[in-house]
Amino acid sequence: MKTTLRTDLTVGDICTGFEYDSAEGKGLYGWGGKLTIQPEYQRHYLYAEQGGGRERAVVDSIMRGYPIGLLYFNQLGDKFEVLDGQQRITSLGRFTKDLFAVDDAQGNPQYFGSMPTAEREQFLTTPLTIYTCEGIESEIKAWYRTINIKGLELNQQEIDNAIYSGPFVTAAKKIFSNSTSPKLNLWKNFVKGNVKRQDFLREALEWIVKSKDDKAVETYMSQHRWDATADDLEDYFEAVIAWACATFPNVREEMCGLEWGRLYETYHTKTYDVAKLAAEADELFAEDDDIIKDKRGIYEYLLSDKTLTKLLHVRYFSEAVKRTTYDKQTQEARAEGKSNCPLCASGKGPNAKKIWERKDMDADHVTAWSKGGSTTAANCQVLCKFHNRLKGNI
Numbered sequence: 001m002k003t004t005l006r007t008d009l010t011v012g013d014i015c016t017g018f019e020y021d022s023a024e025g026k027g028l029y030g031w032g033g034k035l036t037i038q039p040e041y042q043r044h045y046l047y048a049e050q051g052g053g054r055e056r057a058v059v060d061s062i063m064r065g066y067p068i069g070l071l072y073f074n075q076l077g078d079k080f081e082v083l084d085g086q087q088r089i090t091s092l093g094r095f096t097k098d099l100f101a102v103d104d105a106q107g108n109p110q111y112f113g114s115m116p117t118a119e120r121e122q123f124l125t126t127p128l129t130i131y132t133c134e135g136i137e138s139e140i141k142a143w144y145r146t147i148n149i150k151g152l153e154l155n156q157q158e159i160d161n162a163i164y165s166g167p168f169v170t171a172a173k174k175i176f177s178n179s180t181s182p183k184l185n186l187w188k189n190f191v192k193g194n195v196k197r198q199d200f201l202r203e204a205l206e207w208i209v210k211s212k213d214d215k216a217v218e219t220y221m222s223q224h225r226w227d228a229t230a231d232d233l234e235d236y237f238e239a240v241i242a243w244a245c246a247t248f249p250n251v252r253e254e255m256c257g258l259e260w261g262r263l264y265e266t267y268h269t270k271t272y273d274v275a276k277l278a279a280e281a282d283e284l285f286a287e288d289d290d291i292i293k294d295k296r297g298i299y300e301y302l303l304s305d306k307t308l309t310k311l312l313h314v315r316y317f318s319e320a321v322k323r324t325t326y327d328k329q330t331q332e333a334r335a336e337g338k339s340n341c342p343l344c345a346s347g348k349g350p351n352a353k354k355i356w357e358r359k360d361m362d363a364d365h366v367t368a369w370s371k372g373g374s375t376t377a378a379n380c381q382v383l384c385k386f387h388n389r390l391k392g393n394i
């Protein structure tokens, strides 16, 4: 089988004579009739679905000068058929036929036919990157399987590295994709994933874009593509890690994979008593797993001055404790002729004497858990669901 990488064909070449069958919902031919866009084994056109965001994204990419990825054609004599790229080509063709509009810089819908001549020209002369192959059917099918195979599928960062390849990616990979980097041992305490699959680079990029205007990682990579270094990215990442280390010097596996970039942005200007934080963390980590269900939440709970209690997913009382408390409280309430929810009983409303069923009541800490109240029968009361929700804190 013979494969050829072609970069001589443009959007305009491929969209010449583009035919779209709206009854069947598919792109039929392009490249002046030489290209069959949707061979039988291809999926139908999907990019116009769900509001058409994907077809607009393809057109946007071309207009912004971003690559739309490799296209694969199978050569049959002097004709070709699309092996991979049918959705993208159909998007481009439909746009040149004014079948949908994209937003211009002011956010107004703009059809191809209404674009200024120079912009139309620029769109049509954008080169595409196309692999063509020539061979017998079994070879072609094997090749098609290979380009679609799950095991070889690249993750988003690997694709981005290919699309935005240049000095910035080279420099960034030296820092973040280097499995022999001496810094890796420290970083692994905070970042999850595989350094060779670009997970650390991805995390560094996500942190820095979130600290700025929260654009896509791809936008950042495109803007910095020709930078000679990745110093800004490295500096920011190191600042986050240094802050995390200084704030929580005791390494625990629960700290790995937290959103440290966001935590840094939210909390790094506050001053903490690190020794106190460490003591509080020790105490919380020593709590039973049944009580604090999400120990990973301890970090932000402490950073938030213990206001974000819900992060801990504290589980309160066992069913057995709840049942015993309910029975005792209900017995007493009946004897005194008042509601078994103490908050209902203390009010003058229609529920002041209501005996709630057990399923309509929740267990509650008499002294809030966040104020040191324990999760034991002695500190348990049952409240009707309404009052329990009203009480809110734990």
Ligand SMILES: [Zn+2]
Binding pocket: 341, 342, 343, 344, 345, 383, 384, 385, 386, 387
């Ligand atoms: Zn109540």
